[in-house]
Amino acid sequence: MRLARRFLAPLATAVLLASLPALAEEPVCAPVSKVPLERHLRQLSLDLLGRPPTYEEYQAARAKGQVTVEDVRALMNKEEFYTRVRAYHRALLWSNVSNSVFNNGNSRLSGTGSATDAMSLRGNSSRPLRGANGQTCDNAIAQDVCSARQDPHVDPALPSTAAACAAERYDERGVPMPVSWDYDTNFYTCTRLDRDASGAAIPGVTSCETAIANKPSLDSIRYFCDMRLVGSTLVPHECKPRTLTLAAVVDAADNNRVVAYADASSRLDRCGLKLTQRRTGGVEIKGAYEPQRGCVHREGYVTRPAPFWSAGSPDVKVCAIEAQTRLANPWTLEPCTTARFNGDRSCGCGEGMRRCEAPNGSTHTARIEAISEEPELIAESVVRRDEPYFNILTTRRSFLNGPLSELYRDPQQAVGVLSVTAPAEPAVLPNLPFAQVDTWKEYVRDPEHSGVLTTPSFLYRFPTQRARVNHFYAAFLCKSFAPPDNARQPAAEDACNRENNLAKRCGCNYCHATIEPTGAHWGRYAERAALFLQPEQFPRYDPKCRDCALSGNTTCGGECGQYVMQAYDGDGANSLGLLKTYLYRTADEEKNIESGPALLAQRMLQTGDLERCAVRRVWQEFLGRPMSAEEQRMYLQPLADDFARDGHRFKALIERVVMSDAYRRID
Template sequence: MASKTTIAAAAFAGLTMMASTAGAAPTREQYRLFRALSIDLQGRIPLPDEVADFERPGFDLDGWIDTHLTGPAYAERMRRVYMDLLRLDIGTMFNFVSNPVVLRRVQVMDPSGAPVFVYFRRGQRRDRVESDGDFCLSPAETGVTVAGNGTLSGTAQPIDAAVWAQRTVEVRPWWLYSDYRTASPTLRIGATDQSTMALSPVPGLLTEADGHTPTVTVRVCREEAQTPEQAPMYLSGRIAALPTTVPYPGGRVTAPPTDSAYSRAHPTDMVSCTSGTGVSFAAGCGCGVGLERCMPGTSTTNDPAAFSLPNFVPLGADTPLDNAQQSQGDWTRFWWVQEAVHFLDDLFANDRDVRTMLSDRSTQVNGPLAQFYRSFAGSTCCGGGTQFNYVAPDPLFDPANVPADLTPHQVTTWRRIADRGPHASGILTMPIFLQKYGTRRARAHVLYGAFMCRQFVAENVALTPSTEPNLMVRPGCQACHATLEPMAAYFSRVSESSWTFLPSASFPTFNPACVSTRPNVAPNGGCGTYYDPAFSAGGNGMLRGAYGSPQHADEGPAGIAQVITADPNFAGCVAQNVGEAFLGRTFTADDQALRDTLSTALSSNGFRMRALVRALLRADAYRRANNLDPAAASQGANP
């Protein structure tokens, strides 16, 4: 029997050898390392040819690693680390359903008695009381009633030919024609290959109401077919709501809209048709050329079916696992996620400074995202902001910076946008982040965990009743909120559950026009939406969320990005997150040296992630570690 020393020596002999050892066949441990590297850097187990290459004498493993640290699979691997941390996707309940954007459709009878779909958008201003803010054809004209929630009732009747011609028009829309911007579109979209990503309208959008005739043009309410970028303020003359005791004109079941105080005060103003204000203030605003400022739907429901797209894309949007008919909101949500995915892929593939994940004004867009930022994003603005003369959005992503030539059909064409605009800041100003983390505090909280590796853990104290509104000092709340509120304040100028920016010119942090006259009672009108009565003092109302730090509120999301990335713990946190992901376990106190090594590799190389990963893959914990029990090794087992 061999001595223990001999057995142990044989067992451990291979442990210090690397695969590049000239002339020696790889050990099992070296094969295991190569397989692990393939899984981490290629996103799959190695192919036979790759194993054969590895086995050749003189194989340069470090060179192989360096080569694969530039590939798309490496970028995907790194992206997965951060997507696992941030979980940037949202359920369908958070779908983007914006009435100024959604073109719903009603089936009516044309003058010949044939069933026809007519598209319209809710809230569209029109110049007659029978249909203002409603479907353009009244129940009296169609026999069909469209309730406020989209429910249809009644029996369709042929529409008078003159009304039909006057109130509706035919359009060749963007979802049917890739050349929809030309004077006479001809390139009609047909059925697409379901295994690849493409703009693919659901069958209901491709056929007429008879169920089989291919749709060549769509009929749409005349107002929706308008194309101006701006239109004059519309005043109906109605100041008070019509009484509910008498039938509404034309048999409509919803009350006609009244003229707002803002519109009465600005009767000669022009209104932006790409803002939400446009649809509610101007009868001259429509869906633009080829209806490109609107999303189609096959019904009058809240979030109607629109396009086919995958439910599952764990291998990337270009490699879908399925394909299904989905709603217009699903379409937008899907591309929001993909913006973050492509932004992260670009960051890692090009080894950009990892700090720019939070701070960069660049992003990646494809056709659908270009359409969203050009035509849809502004539709959430400006609601109650009109009281503050805020009627045209000061956007997080300036539509002027969206490539004009990207059309909605270019779903696989991605462009890097170097500068979204002055308010943009990495993922922090992307719709998917702002929707996933809808509140100021939620946004700050997730950043605190994911990029500072810290967690808010409350004191184990009894919460006593208190009237103190300031959570930074209130007993029991203070432990977390003293840190959280100032961080959350950076998001005070980005509306909650939205991406509408609140510029200081319209929404000063301290606003004398929004001071509360009574404690804890909201100030007048729209002030209550934007200003917090609890912090109204010194003759000023305080912008909501800003009380944690008015200065932070004015610095915006870019401010918190700067603070986090300048934090001494930032590099260590990146190192920990990446190290834990690659090693498949939580770091412990034993890992401090590795954490420090990785952190230094990152910070001393311009915060380029590739340097960190290279250091990790060469670290003993990755390269030399094995799982062989010493007792088994002593009996001759190989690692």
């Protein structure tokens, strides 16, 4: 199969809008020798279907003595052709966003949920939850059953009533507390006490109590005797600080036992079941729990229904922190519906564990693959229905599968990884379970949407307004941004070089005088995200943001990230509290913001550039090379005119190209 090369000029060197260069003139020699019938059929089958003809198809062509227009149309009605259409638009739109969405894995669970391996957040998230990276809960102790102690030699006695058990295992507002602890080996070196100096087992030493009974001098470090898992067995260890300058701190009132290790600048207190509270301004914040330095605090496990990615499966074992479903910290009222949830002990993974990801990363992969596939299906649907081709830039019709249905219908999914506005109200969206990755349903998006140009795939793949403009011009107008041959920079001291508005800055204005007003069509879509900035939520001007900016509070509690909060010139100073996308805009450009990408597509249809570019791209796709200068003279405008007269039907354009003399010519 012939492959077309596609290039994108970088905006960093852009200063002039120009057509993509054509190859040097290649005269078409006469008489034209055409490929034989069998080779023509093979070319068509490979180009249209991605496979060689079958024996029966060869036989049918030989019997007719030629390949007719009807044969080409029949090939374009096969499912293999629509697979080729999807592949063509995948390359045209660069719709793979796997490298465009950063996922640090902090919301990804580990564990199978089995009886010995509870699901939990064990990566970076486990440090604020349990005190160290890579930690899980206590798989041996149920959170709601007070019948066991891992370190009974130092822990309080077991609660005698259900009420006392609940009070120990949860705080007053239901946040799960630790049921066991270990010394963090990043701070301590822990040595087994059930072995002698030669490494032989000491008979009868199976706990800290028996170790102390065997060697009474160990009673002084009772609090630093830690029952630690070795394989599946708890073994007594003596834990000493790695920092050699830390000296033992003893409590005379407690039989001279060591209660901490400290020096002039640092202190490590004994571990236990109690958590510390975060301090702000020297004040302890109730409910803002922090693990004690040098300690690993483990809560117990609970049993819950299977998570959303495997709904309907048997119940699973989940660590008590991750099993929580709150929308906010019950003490501080900080939200659990943002990326901060995996560092707050009171939040958890949400209902159905929707804020977290599957242990093997399959949920993230399924979402990314679905986002990448959506624009291809939009393009395929337009071609399959023989609609005007440029509907791919304007249609509100789209498709979703299980992962997208769940993502759009539940804003708690993928928090901190994907920032996506649901393209329609939940009542409009098809309701599919996550597991249905291969089932796609059609629906109609809200009025602000415009074909492939507002899909999460396009918005994430081209994360800034300028990048979106650049690819639109390259893909659909066959134009790039490049400097004019006679471009000259003014002297370095010229004030024009310091102009913040790139549409006016010397040298940059050649290109950005076009890029900036064109980029305004995506002005209601956030950069580096797929968020639609609803006018009701993000008005053109927000006085609250201006007041914060004037007071020096440039974050304004995280509520003004989309607004101008700092001034770098006079326009900026007069624009504090203005939505960033409106900065430096003219009245006409503000209309572009409100009308969206659909207006851009409608305007470009008036120029003829969309038709000519489509002709050039189809030509390169099916002939395996760009048009020569002579071929542009002979074919470009006639094919573009025919394309327009045919109602911009993509299959009709392909038909004309593959039935042309140039396609059948032997070069």
